[in-house]
Amino acid sequence: MPRPSPRFHRYLVAYKTIVVKEVTRFARIWLQTILPAGVSMSLYFIVFGHLIGPRIGEIAGYPYIQYIAPGLIMMSVIMNAYANVVSSFFGSKFQRHIEEMLVAPIPSAIILAGFVTGGMVRGLLVGTVVTAVALLFTELSAHSYAVVVATIVLTSVLFSLGGLINGIFAQSFDDTSIIPTFVLSPLTYLGGVFYSIELLPPVWRSVSLANPVLYMVDAFRFGILGVSDVPIALAFAVIVGCIAVLWCWSLYLLNRGVGIRS
Amino acid sequence: MSHSETNALEIRGLWKTYGNGRQALNGIDLTVRPGDFFALLGPNGAGKSTTIGIVTGLVNKTAGSIRVYGHDTDTALEAAKAEIGLVPQEINFSQFEPVIDIVVNQAGYYGIDRPLARERAEKYLKKLGLWERRHDRSRTLSGGLKRRLMIARALAHEPRLLILDEPTAGVDIELRRSMWDFLREMNRAGTTIILTTHYLEEAETLCRDIAIIDDGDIIENTSMKKLIARLNTETFVLDLGSPITAAPVIDGYRFRLVDPSTLEVEVNKALGMNALFRHLSEMGIEVQSLRNKANRLEELFIHLLDRNNGSDAPA
Numbered sequence: 001m002p003r004p005s006p007r008f009h010r011y012l013v014a015y016k017t018i019v020v021k022e023v024t025r026f027a028r029i030w031l032q033t034i035l036p037a038g039v040s041m042s043l044y045f046i047v048f049g050h051l052i053g054p055r056i057g058e059i060a061g062y063p064y065i066q067y068i069a070p071g072l073i074m075m076s077v078i079m080n081a082y083a084n085v086v087s088s089f090f091g092s093k094f095q096r097h098i099e100e101m102l103v104a105p106i107p108s109a110i111i112l113a114g115f116v117t118g119g120m121v122r123g124l125l126v127g128t129v130v131t132a133v134a135l136l137f138t139e140l141s142a143h144s145y146a147v148v149v150a151t152i153v154l155t156s157v158l159f160s161l162g163g164l165i166n167g168i169f170a171q172s173f174d175d176t177s178i179i180p181t182f183v184l185s186p187l188t189y190l191g192g193v194f195y196s197i198e199l200l201p202p203v204w205r206s207v208s209l210a211n212p213v214l215y216m217v218d219a220f221r222f223g224i225l226g227v228s229d230v231p232i233a234l235a236f237a238v239i240v241g242c243i244a245v246l247w248c249w250s251l252y253l254l255n256r257g258v259g260i261r262s
Numbered sequence: 263m264s265h266s267e268t269n270a271l272e273i274r275g276l277w278k279t280y281g282n283g284r285q286a287l288n289g290i291d292l293t294v295r296p297g298d299f300f301a302l303l304g305p306n307g308a309g310k311s312t313t314i315g316i317v318t319g320l321v322n323k324t325a326g327s328i329r330v331y332g333h334d335t336d337t338a339l340e341a342a343k344a345e346i347g348l349v350p351q352e353i354n355f356s357q358f359e360p361v362i363d364i365v366v367n368q369a370g371y372y373g374i375d376r377p378l379a380r381e382r383a384e385k386y387l388k389k390l391g392l393w394e395r396r397h398d399r400s401r402t403l404s405g406g407l408k409r410r411l412m413i414a415r416a417l418a419h420e421p422r423l424l425i426l427d428e429p430t431a432g433v434d435i436e437l438r439r440s441m442w443d444f445l446r447e448m449n450r451a452g453t454t455i456i457l458t459t460h461y462l463e464e465a466e467t468l469c470r471d472i473a474i475i476d477d478g479d480i481i482e483n484t485s486m487k488k489l490i491a492r493l494n495t496e497t498f499v500l501d502l503g504s505p506i507t508a509a510p511v512i513d514g515y516r517f518r519l520v521d522p523s524t525l526e527v528e529v530n531k532a533l534g535m536n537a538l539f540r541h542l543s544e545m546g547i548e549v550q551s552l553r554n555k556a557n558r559l560e561e562l563f564i565h566l567l568d569r570n571n572g573s574d575a576p577a
Contacts, residue, residue, distance in 0.1 A: 006373075010373025013374065020367075024363075028358070100355065103320060104372050105340035105341070105343040107340075262315070262321050
């Protein structure tokens, strides 16, 4: 097998270093980063699944608790991928150790990929924990493993990118919580996690279709249960399109040094 | 020009205007030879850190060119960065990471594989007296040890050009001296060193060449010897054997009575000390001991800044 070029090898080592640093960071504080999602999802399953769920009945032929499980898993992935990158990137700006990377011969794309991979790993890890919690309350089996894996990976990448852009523009710790609280949470709760948009009046159904989170939740639900409110191909097109836009924007901001170079 | 003759750093026509309109650099030129121990001096806000920030990629330039060991930062930025190790003015590592991880990760950013990175970390943490603290969180280190850690981190990829921005600010004298010894050793081993400092004694003791920057302009760029040689007066403090009531008056010398037993005298090099002692002896003034009042470089530094700002102070 041919040896990789020295430049490729250098980039690969730098990328692995950033990923290891990112994963070590959130693993070191697992009580704050991994466990809370498991606890809050247990409460969702108890309250919405066991206490309220039986009164709601079935949606799309599935018990309510089973219907909401994919959405709850996806919600955890979205929130954690985003939170990981926004807090890590802003923290590295705040403590100025982002400069360790800026003085090194690393292209912005490698820095971006490293942070995004860190967010993705945390998203997937939390998704696994929440899935394990869900299995304590209901039965889940994959309708399509390929769709499940592709959706969860792409969604965590997308929201890691979102977190990074938030981290670039954030000038205080308050700024890192504004988007998750006032934008991300409403989009997620109104993105079909707890209901099918078929239940909404036509106007609100059309409005919901403008919410990108709906496509991720529905694609994941299709992967698990085989039911979806939107065509699966359209869902993937929306996710990949959003990733392409946010990747290019993030790279542009890093190359320009916005928020990190004077 | 052969590789060995390539300058460690060449700055040509470097301008920097910040977003708020502040003009930080006015087209400066600077050359640092390979193997040099170079001092960049200037008052606060003169443009030292801006210059270093631009050279290391932390600050965007407005115009101008920079070459590091022949690598142009516009066309070969990564090659230029690989040559530089930076010890910044402010502590800028993660306060929550263990000491060894900070050094190993920095080597990783330069593409150095983990096993070699660990070897380098051990080598430099031992040299800088931090090996015993390698598993401690960095925030538990004292201020002086944090500065040493930043030096170890800057050396992890063994750069040919080491830039230190105020490395001994706030460091006690003992630690400062041991850092000087370490830097001298690095320089003797071939590393080019650029140092910014407020301690003029530090620059005079360590550096061979010097540039003084003020208000975004290089107002002096020469060898330390030539700069010091320009001083034609020196001030001494004389401790007297018996008290006197008034400062003596002798042609060519300027006296100031600090207290009845302490006399300050500004001596012109052309007149020398023998004539001074002869005159004092004739006047019955007994000198027990003498010492330099101020660092010589400090006098010259202040004079150069005064001249740049339009004052007319004598040299």
